[in-house]
Amino acid sequence: MLNGIEIPSLFILHQGDLAQMESMKATVLTAFGNAEKFEIQTVPIPTLKANQVLVRVCATSINPIDYQTRRGDYKELVRLPAILGVDVSGMIEAIGEAVTDFKVGDNVYYSPQVFGEFGSYAQYHVADAAIVALKPANLSHIEAASFPLAGGTAWDCLVTRGNLQVGETVLIHAGAGGVGSIAV
Numbered sequence: 001m002l003n004g005i006e007i008p009s010l011f012i013l014h015q016g017d018l019a020q021m022e023s024m025k026a027t028v029l030t031a032f033g034n035a036e037k038f039e040i041q042t043v044p045i046p047t048l049k050a051n052q053v054l055v056r057v058c059a060t061s062i063n064p065i066d067y068q069t070r071r072g073d074y075k076e077l078v079r080l081p082a083i084l085g086v087d088v089s090g091m092i093e094a095i096g097e098a099v100t101d102f103k104v105g106d107n108v109y110y111s112p113q114v115f116g117e118f119g120s121y122a123q124y125h126v127a128d129a130a131i132v133a134l135k136p137a138n139l140s141h142i143e144a145a146s147f148p149l150a151g152g153t154a155w156d157c158l159v160t161r162g163n164l165q166v167g168e169t170v171l172i173h174a175g176a177g178g179v180g181s182i183a184v
Contacts, residue, residue, distance in 0.1 A: 026122035029082045032072030043083070046118065046126035050098040053129050055090040055108060059145035060120040063087065063178070069115075077115045085120030086111050088127070089135055089144035099129045107135040111148035150178035158183060 028041045048054050066084045068074065089109040092102055102108065110132045112119055119125075135144045157179070158164045175184045 024123040026083050026118075027085075028121075029070055029078075029080060029084055031080060032070065032075060035070070037070065041081075043122070045124050048094055048096050048126055050096040051128055051130070052096045052126050053092050053099060053102055053108070053132055054094040055088060055125050055127065055132075056093045057088055057120055057123060057125055058090040058107075058141035060085045060089070061087040061145045061149075063149050065114060065149075066119075074115065083118040083120075083122050085122075085125075086114055087145045087148045088112060088120040088125050089141040090125070093124070096129070102129060102132065102134075107137075107141070108132045109135045109139075109141075109144040109148055111152055114149075146178075147182070151182050153179045154183040 022045060023042045024045050025040055026043045027038050028043065029037055030039050031037045046054070063086055065074075065086060069078055069082075069084055087109075088111070090107070092104055092106045092108060095102055095104060110127055112125060112127055112131075135141070139147075158170065162170070164170055172180055172183045174180045
C-alpha cells in the first residue's frame with residue numbers, strides 16, 4: 001500500500017534486493033492495440049553508463065502519448081516489444097562513475113526521452129543524470145510522477161517557445177487538462 005493505493009506485490013522491492021537481482025518486472029507492450037496487449041514480463045535490469053543513474057521506480061503515470069503509442073499511432077517510432085512510460089519518480093539505487101550531482105538514496109523525478117530505448121513501466125529505469133532532478137520533499141512519489149511531462153510541456157510552450165516574460169498575460173485554452181492546469 002502506497003498513499004492508500006494498492007501496489008501489486010510483484011513490483012515491490014526492499015532495500016538490498018538490487019544487489020541480488022539481474023532482472024526486473026516490467027509492463028511490456030507486445031503488440032499495438034488495446035490494453036490487453038500489455039504483459040507483465042521479467043526483463044534484464046538496464047545497464048548503467050558512466051553519466052547515468054539507476055532509479056527504482058516508485059511511481060509513474062499514464063499520459064496521452066502512452067495510450068496513443070499503445071494503440072499504434074507512432075508505429076514507425078516504436079520497436080516492439082516496448083516498455084512505455086514517460087514520467088518517473090523514484091529513488092536512486094546506483095550511479096555511474098561520472099555522476100557527481102546525485103547519490104544513492106536520493107529521491108528524484110524526471111521525464112525519460114519520449115520514444116527512447118525504454119520507458120518507466122518497470123521496477124527500474126536508467127536515465128542520463130542531466131535530465132534528473134531531486135524530488136521536492138513536500139511531494140509524494142505519486143504526486144511527483146504526475147508532473148514531469150505535463151510540467152515540461154507547459155514550460156516549453158510558455159517560456160521556451162512562447163518567450164513569455166514577467167508581467168505579460170496569456171490566455172490558456174483547455175486549462176483543465178494536464179498541461180493546461182499546470183500552465184494556469
